[in-house]
Amino acid sequence: xxxxxxxxxxxxxxxxxxxxxxxxxxxxxxxxxxxxxxxxxxxxxxxxxxxxxxxxxxxxxxxxxxxxxxxxxxxxxxxxxxxxxxxxxxxxxxxxxxxxxxxxxxxxxxxx
Amino acid sequence: xxxxxxxxxxxxxxxxxxxxxxxxxxxxxxxxxxxxxxxxxxxxxxxxxxxxxxxxxxxxxxxxxxxxxxxxxxxxxxxxxxxxxxxxxxxxxxxxxxxxxxxxxxxxxxxx
Numbered sequence: 209x210x211x212x213x214x215x216x217x218x219x220x221x222x223x224x225x226x227x228x229x230x231x232x233x234x235x236x237x238x239x240x241x242x243x244x245x246x247x248x249x250x251x252x253x254x255x256x257x258x259x260x261x262x263x264x265x266x267x268x269x270x271x272x273x274x275x276x277x278x279x280x281x282x283x284x285x286x287x288x289x290x291x292x293x294x295x296x297x298x299x300x301x302x303x304x305x306x307x308x309x310x311x312x313x314x315x316x317x318x319x320x
Numbered sequence: 321x322x323x324x325x326x327x328x329x330x331x332x333x334x335x336x337x338x339x340x341x342x343x344x345x346x347x348x349x350x351x352x353x354x355x356x357x358x359x360x361x362x363x364x365x366x367x368x369x370x371x372x373x374x375x376x377x378x379x380x381x382x383x384x385x386x387x388x389x390x391x392x393x394x395x396x397x398x399x400x401x402x403x404x405x406x407x408x409x410x411x412x413x414x415x416x417x418x419x420x421x422x423x424x425x426x427x428x429x430x431x432x
Binding site: 242244249250251252254257297299305306307308309310311312313 | 323324351353355361362363364365368370375376378411415420421422423424425426
């Protein structure tokens with residue numbers, strides 16, 4: 209069973225703050241890392257799929273980096289807005305499997 | 321944008337009853353999945369399905385569970401005799417290849 213850890217478990221920031229959270233995963237047999245944004249009662253929304261060591265991806269105010277050698281990824285949100293409030297999930301994809309193994313998620317709440 | 325649709329959004333059933341959760345994946349996708357999240361826990365992989373057969377399943381996916389793609393568009397998850405601990409949010413997902421998942425918005429199953 210793949211051990212995927214995310215920290216912190218929850219985070220409460222003010223509007224305009226920048227924030228980041230961590231996903232750590234086993235580095236062996238790595239294939240790809242997925243980040244999802246999940247709001248209650250909605251589908252998890254794909255943010256990024258990252259495959260190469262040193263990858264950095266950006267989508268608006270959200271960006272992510274990947275270190276496959278040491279097995280971690282950071283997700284950054286610049287200038288948080290209330291609409292960023294959601295649970296952010298990471299899920300590595302390893303070996304030849306097609307399944308994703310999810311972390312526990314980081315629950316972000318952004319208040320005015 | 322194409323969507324994965326799941327019905328019903330909420331299902332309440334008595335312990336011991338059979339339930340069928342329904343999903344319509346994206347039409348040109350080839351891989352189909354079921355995941356679930358018990359309240360407060362991680363999103364867990366249940367089963368993946370490709371080329372009309374199960375390609376991978378987790379320990380959770382025991383003899384009480386089955387999947388079917390009865391008509392080329394629907395993808396169903398059947399739980400034969402529900403237990404209280406089956407109460408969870410069940411997510412269907414599909415992908416064109418490994419990675420690039422699209423998730424449905426889930427079915428909340430409550431077993432009473």
